[in-house]
Amino acid sequence: MDYSIIAPAYNEEKNIKPLYKEIKKVMEEIGGRWELIYIDDGSTDKTKQKTKKLHKKDERVKLISFKRNFGQSAALQAGFDHAKGEIIISMDADLQNDPKDIPKLLEKIKEGYDCVCGWRKNRKDPLIRKKIPSKISNKLASLTGVKLHDFGCTFRAYQKTALKDLNIYGEEHRYIPSKLYKKGYKITETPINHRPREHGKTKYGAKRLIKGSLDLAFHIFWNRYSLRxxxxxxxxxxxxxxxxxxxxxxxxxxxxxxxxxxxxxxxxxxxxxxxxxxxxxxxxxxxxxxxxxxxxxxxxxxxxxxxxx
CATH class of the missing domain: 1.20.58 (Methane Monooxygenase Hydroxylase; Chain G, domain 1)
Structure with a gap:
């Protein structure tokens, strides 16, 4: 398998099929063998049923369904664990990430990088609820040692070998680049298109920001002292x-x-x-x-x- 695209989904029933169509078009242009893995993170809508219907039409569409909502980090970890592709691409299932940017990520991978992070340079999100907290979080996250503009962007490409021993919990998906950087892997970023959400509700709020900040504090401590x-x-x-x-x-x-x-x-x-x-x-x-x-x-x-x- 050449490519694995993993997309955590929580109550994204209206986005499952449109995202599949966009990814299919892009991946057929790229060529090679690929799979699309949806991780249903305990959805209460028809996310799982919609994914099953796609699987019947196209076996390249896979489903991992959780018993309950475990969070985005757990969903990504499950995707990493079950992905078969040599290059793994993670993205949100809410259609805000543009699959047309996948070739840009892969181009950086071909240059020798182990992790390529998307940078939502022009975010299509509310200023107070998302943009300002994100900027603060990104500034603090830079203390982990990796200089990125957008730690919160899920749209990334990885060499499978870089994710071999990765384990993430809580809100640690934000700091995957820091974890990989600590292990000596090459990290970079590239600007990507960011689209406004059309269907469903955002899962980001004050509670998640607080949890993420606490995870960041622990991650900085862990990076410095976990080995000794x-x-x-x-x-x-x-x-x-x-x-x-x-x-x-x-x-x-x-x-x-x-x-x-x-x-x-x-x-x-x-x-x-x-x-x-x-x-x-x-x-x-x-x-x-x-x-x-x-x-x-x-x-x-x-x-x-x-x-x-």
């Missing part, structure tokens, strides 16, 4: 211990050089003991997390498939 957690905990523990020892040394100096009784400063002595012990505990926890890292749940899945055709 003892660096974070050990450094913190060392700082606490040094603070405690400095305070303790000061009190000892004041006693033996200036005659100040230690018992008059009992709260400070208790603080010294607390700081030293807490610092020591952090260092010990650092070593324990190094051990736990070895048995981290890399092979666990964040979704539950109900049906696959």
């Amino acid at each position: 957690p003892v660096h974070f905990l050990g450094t913190s523990g060392f700082i606490f211990m040094v603070a405690g020892l400095l305070i303790g040394s000061y009190r000892v100096i004041m006693k033996y050089l200036f005659g100040e009784p230690l018992l008059q400063h009992l709260p400070q002595l208790i603080l010294v003991i607390g700081l030293v012990l807490f610092g020591l505990l952090l260092i010990i926890f650092g070593f324990l997390t190094e051990i736990l890292k070895k048995i981290y749940y890399e092979n666990k899945k964040s979704y539950n498939v109900e049906e696959k055709i």
